[in-house]
Amino acid sequence: MRTGLYPGTFDPITKGHSDIIKRACTLVDRLVIGVAINRDKGPLFDLSERLAMVEEEATLWSERTGCEIVAHPFENLLIDCAREVGAQVIVRGLRAVADFEYEYQMVGMNRVLDDSIETVFLMAEAEHQAIASKLVKEIARLGGDVSAFVSPSVNAALRARLG
Template sequence: MRVGLYPGTFDPITLGHLDVIRRASALLDKLVIGVAINRDKGPLFNLEERVAMVEAESVKIAKRTGLEIAVHPFENLLIDCARDVGASVIVRGLRAVADFEYEYQMVGMNRQLDDTIETVFLMAEAQHQAIASKLVKEIARLGGDVSKFVTPEVNAALSGKIQKVCG
């Protein structure tokens, strides 16, 4: 069984993330979406909210594709998380050259820690290449329309959270 781990903060999950999940479904038998706790990033949504959003969105993809998808919060090293969930592949999405430079360093370090776990990069579809959770949150905070970047359910959650946090 080919098990992949797709890690991220998913604060919030975007159409770009969902594109990578859909595309990974053709390559794997099971995908574990690792939701990073990552306190250093100071996420807008707490861990439980992010996990719930990822679960709600990924179940739709699982139904359409037949891919087994699990959501797994983690706070340890990525390579240790991959081992914990039995993943032989780490799935990463790329948007731009800047992503590649960071990911290239990460792969090198991960290969030093465990050279049996491969990293696979999936390029985002053209219409999703500019989408970044950080930018989506900023647009939403400033009253902009983010409906082109997230699902309606995530948009509603984001609007509610911004209202609650920013008043």
């Protein structure tokens, strides 16, 4: 069984994230979605809320693809999390060249820490490439409609949180 780890803060999970989840499920039998605790980012949603949102999306894609998907909180090094969950592959989503530069450095560091774990980059579909959780939160905070960027349940959670 090939296990992949798709890490992120998922604050909140967007249609761009869901696109990567769907596509990662074609590469692995089991996908662990690592929800980073990352207190330094000051997330809008707490860990339990983010896990619930991810689990809801995961259930949808698991049913559609047949891939086992698990949400897993983590606060340690990404490579240690990958070892913990038995991942052979780390899945990273890319939107733009700027993402690649940062991710390229991360891959190099992770390869030094454990060269048995590969990193695979997936480009989001064109319609999702501009979506970033940070921008979604900003649009929602300023009263804009984010329904094109997130699922209806995440949209409702954003409206409830931000008014």
